[in-house]
Each structure stands twice: as C-alpha cells, then as structure tokens.
Amino acid sequence: MHALPQPAPSRAGLALAGKRALVTGGGSGIGLACARALSGAGAEVTVLGRREGPLRTAVAAGAARDAIIADIAGALPTLPACDILLHAAGAAESAPFLESDDALWQRMLSVNLLGAAAAMRAVLPGMLAAGEGRIVAIASTAALKGYAYVTAYAAAKHGLLGLVRALAQEVAGKGVTVNAICPGFAETPMTEESIARITAKTGRGEAEARAALARHNPQGRLVRPEEVAAAALFLCLPEAAAVNGAAIPVAGGEV
Template identity: 55%
Template sequence: MSAAQAIAGRHALVTGGGSGVGRAIALALAEAGANVTICGRREAALAEVAKENDRIFGLAADVTNEAEITDAYQKAEAARGPVDIVVANAGMAGSAPAHKTSLTDWQRTLDVNLTGAFLTVKPALPGMLARKAGRIVFVASTAGLKGYAYVAPYVAAKHGVVGLMRALAAETAKSGVTVNAVCPGFVDTEMLEQSIQRIVDKTGRAADEARASLAATNPQGRFIQPEEVAEAVLWLCGDAARSITGQAISVSGGETW
C-alpha cells in the first residue's frame, strides 16, 4: 500500500501550518487524501493555505497555551473525526551569544519549540492508544542532533524534542502508534530569511555572503526545500513506515548522520 493510500481519509493536525515547512506538509497530506487541520497564531495565513486545498481547515491556536490547543482539538475532532496523524511543526528561533541571551528569550524559545511540541501531541495520545493506531511526527532540526553557535536555546529545545520523541516512542511501541522526528538542516523558508537578515544586521556581511555561509553547512551545498521535509513526513505517516518508530531522520544532505 502506498503512503497516499494509507493516508487517504485520515485526519491530520499540523501546527505552524500557515507558512514554510508546515504549509508544505499540510498540502502534501491533503493531496494524499487526508483531511488536514492546520493550527497557528496567524488566522490570515492559515486561511490563505486553506484556500490552496479544500481538505485543509485552519484553526487559530497558540501551541504554548494548553487551553487553546485543547480547544482546537475539540473543534477539529467534532468537525472531522479523531485525529490520526499529528505533526508538531511550530517553531521559532533567535540568535545571540549564550552569555547575552536573556532568560526571557531562553524561556520563550523553549516554550514554543519544546513545551509547544509536548502540548501539541498530548491531546492525541489517549485516542491513539485506545484505537491502537496513530502517527506522530515532530519537526525537529539538525540542531537536535548537533550543536550550533549563537543559538543555544534553540539547540537545547530541539535536543529536547528529539528526547521527547524517543520517550514517547518507548511508551507507545506496543500500541500501533509510531513516533518519529524529521531533522532538517537549513530549509529555504521565511525563517531562513530571518536568520540571514540577523547575520547581516549583526555582522555587516552582505546577504549573499550570509546565505552562502549557511548553505555551505550542507555537504550538497544547497538549502533543503520544504517539500523534501514534507515527503519525509508523508512516508513516516504511511503503512510502509509502520516499523519505524523512535527515529530522528536527518534531512540535511549529509550534514549529520
């Protein structure tokens, strides 16, 4: 059975679905026949993505707010049935030397990237365990597999996401639920453009030079495309990956192993 056949008719929930990797994942799942609930803080952005496929539905929710995420699940399941697939994709990043990182910035980065990931998947677990079926995919980062300078909170958070994934995979291994993470390198999205601008602002380097320095971290010498991450997620959600759980899959052109 192909991934598309296994996914058709399922209900997927994707956070951070209003742009970038989240948008690409939502579109890939919808094109495979899933009904997709996308969540994020920007209602207008969610609405624009929903216009691209009539299987996509937007719901405003902040992943750091447990009440909002719980409410989003209740509304989504009332409209489209139990959530079969969860993709915890919402994230953010800043940049500063560790000794200049404020506690506020540290906490906000962990709240969005790590606590937000936990709050995203927690409501889905009881139903998945009861049905003995489900797919959970965290969008982590190569920053969850190695260290990068000047992004200590982000690296710590993404390492935490990989650890959370492994813990949940161990808990659910006998249940029919799989839990995995995809760990992209630098992806050609709006977040990447923000990173490039921060380099320009803080170092005075030209944008092209900053862009080239980031692309060079990938041995293939390029940025990952959002659709490549989406294809990895799609495969993990299909029946062909039913024995794959507890894995952090690097999508990085060989940057990490």
Template identity: 65%
Template sequence: MDGIAGRHAMVTGGGTGIGLEIAAALTAAGARVTVLGRREGPLQAATAAGKAAGFEVADVTAEGAVAAAIARAGTPAILVNAAGAAESAPFLRTDDALWDRMLRVNLLGAVSATRAALPGMLAGGWGRVVNIASTAAMRGYPYVSAYVASKHAVLGLTRALALEVAAKGITVNAVCPGFTETDIVAESVARIVSKTGRSEAEARAELAKHNPQGRLVQPEEVAAAVLFLCSDGASAVNGRALAVDGGEVP
C-alpha cells in the first residue's frame, strides 16, 4: 500500500488481539513490523507466524524500557499504540490503584512510546501515529469510569499532538472501536456470566447490542482503518477519531 511498503512500523500490544491483527495487516502491506509487549511468548509466536519481522519485550508503563526497545529496533516511521487494558468497577469502588493502572497503560503507555518515536519521525520528515482508543473515548459507559476517562485522555492527546506536528509531515489519529472480538471482550463476557448468571450467548448479546449492526466488531476491521490512516491517501487526515462501531457513536 502506498506510504506503508518499506516503512518500519512498531505496534505496541502487538502480540494479541487488535494489535496482532494490525501487525499482520501492516506486514501484508509491505511494512517491516516490530511488535512490542510484556509477554515474550505471544510476540515470538507472531514473529514465527510471519505477522511481524521482529519483536521487543517491554512494558509500556516503563518509559525507559520502551525508549530502549525503540532504540534497539530502530525508530519507526509508523507507530500504532495498541497496548491497553480495561477494568470495571462502580465509581465508588474504583480506588486510586485502579485509576492509576488505567491511566498508566492506556494514556501514559501511548505517551511513552510516542515520546520515544517522535524525534526520529521529525528528523525524517514523515510519520504516522495511530492511537487505538475506543468508543469510550467518544461517549460514556457505566461502571468503567477510569477506563472511559483514560480513553478520553488518549483522544485529547491525539488532537493536541496532531496540531503540534501538522506542518512536519506527521499525522496523529485515533481509531475508536466499539466492542470488538478480543480477549478483553471475552473477559467481559465471563464477568457478566459470573455476576448475573446469564449464559455466554446472552452476555455476548448484551455487548453486541451497543452496535446498531447487532454484532461485535472484528479485529481485522479495526486493522483496515489503521491501514488507511497510515497510507498516503490519508495524508490530510489529522487529529481525527475514526469510529469503527457500526454506527454506535453519532
């Protein structure tokens, strides 16, 4: 794909779920992809399967580790911040530790990786930063106040940084999936089943009903949106939130 082939791309959270699908799509489009994550096993598997050219083990919440990983792998021209986490609790039972975890992974993880990658993009006069946010960056959901706040912050970061680099050949955008067929959603289904006694099918239907299409989004649909934003055809798309949600967010 124009603008992607031959570029070095890094995908955080690239060993599983949406991140893995994005890595595979970028590889298929001709990029040299490095996947980054905390667990070596999934990263090795992704590389062995040809979905990435290499991997780096690092926790995105440890800024020094991310910077060192990028130094080893080489500065990416394309950075996809797909590492993330979701935890739920009623607001009055959401303690400071939960708030800290959501902000460190979802917001500061993206900050750390972008801070390490951006100087090389500026020096090269070209770059793409894509933050995987969520429809939770564009609306509210009950019982996940810390998660929603962290994803709103990711979108704020996207919009602010996009303006800083707008005239430097770099774009910064966010992809905002609705409920997507991933391990995180599988964990949500399990929680619904355990807490409510509903069947797995009923729990999945509860999540799918948010999507006007009546289904869960597929990871490859999110990856397709990322590919577009990384392409030359999206050079004028900057500071935007691209919802992949079947029409859930107006």
C-alpha cells in the first residue's frame, strides 16, 4: 500500500494567521528567533535590519516573507502597515563611565531608544486606526538594574522601558498593547561581541569570559533566543490582550 501525499498544513488555524508583523533586528539573534516564532504562528513577517545578507537568509529560510534594509538608528524608510511590531534591534558598547564620550552615548541612545521610538511612531497610527495592535520591545535586564561599565547602554535601555510603560498608558483602551521583554545575557552575536571585548581587555580565555556572563543568571547559563521569542510570541496573541505596560524578565531569576 502506498501512502497518499499529505496536503500542506493550512495557516488558517494558526493563532496569528492573517496578521502582519514587522521585526526590527530580524536578521540574527533574538530578532531572528522572534521572526521564526511569529511566522510559525501564521503571521506574515517582514524583517528589518542593517545587513542585507542575514536578512535575505532569514527570508530564504522561511522566517520572513520580506526584508527591509535600513538602519534603525538612522532615517527610516516608509514602513509597511503592520499589526505587530517586534522591536529587537539593539547594540551594546562597554566602557568606564569617564571614558564614555558623547559619541558613545549618542550611539547607544540612537540604537536602543530613539530608533525604537521612531519605529513605534511609524506604525502606531495604523494600529490605532484598526483598533488593534501589539508592540513588543526587546529591552534587557539592564533596563531593570545597573551594570558596571555599560552606563550608556543601561541608561538607554532604562529609557526604552520608560517609553514602553508611558506609551502603554496612552494606548490603553484603544486595542493596542505595548510591552517589553527583558532578557539576561543570551546566546546571541551581541553577547559574542561582549565576550570578545572581555577577552581583549582582560586576557581571559573565551570560556572564562563566557562563564563570567553566565554567572549573572542564577541558572548558571546563557538564555537561548528561542526562550525570549516564546515570551514575545505570547504577548502578541489574543489571549495577552490584558497584558499592557509589562516588563517580563527572561533571565533565569536574575531580577
């Protein structure tokens, strides 16, 4: 007996079928994991980022249907209408406070705070007109506590969380929710860059530097991007309509 070919699974029964999602920083790390999760739930995903190669790879792998090449810290092009904005673009630089010059501060604020505000400002009118929408910002445990040698980054992430909480109050009752996910150190290219900086400045080996970051997590490990994406996906579901202005740590109990 020969098995009959099975039809391709329908997306109609998926939780986010028919929803349009825009993921900034969607070419790698947490952004890519979020794009995969949203696409897997049925959303039509567009990824946005600076590097064309990773974005095209994400599209080719089925994590997204389209890509926009743009720098979130610069002038954004006209963004497509969307039901979901997942803002995962970010960058971290470390230096002692007295060695953090104006240029470093401007880079951290532009990428981690002002870029988020620009993206939210671009898509929010459409969400309000539709009477529904989800905005999820990937912040950091550095939005909830201080870390030495990353004052500019921590200040920008604290600002991002303030933006989320304030905007959530403005849109409450209008069908739109605004929330933040606050991951600890995760298995991402940005963490790899941090490890490289630690080894370069201290002479410690890569394994030792990685272990030093993992010790911030009471579970003794780095967070997986898929764990962050699972929390972000929940916030985009209809069942999360009452969650607004939240800051959800995904950090193994660090905060």
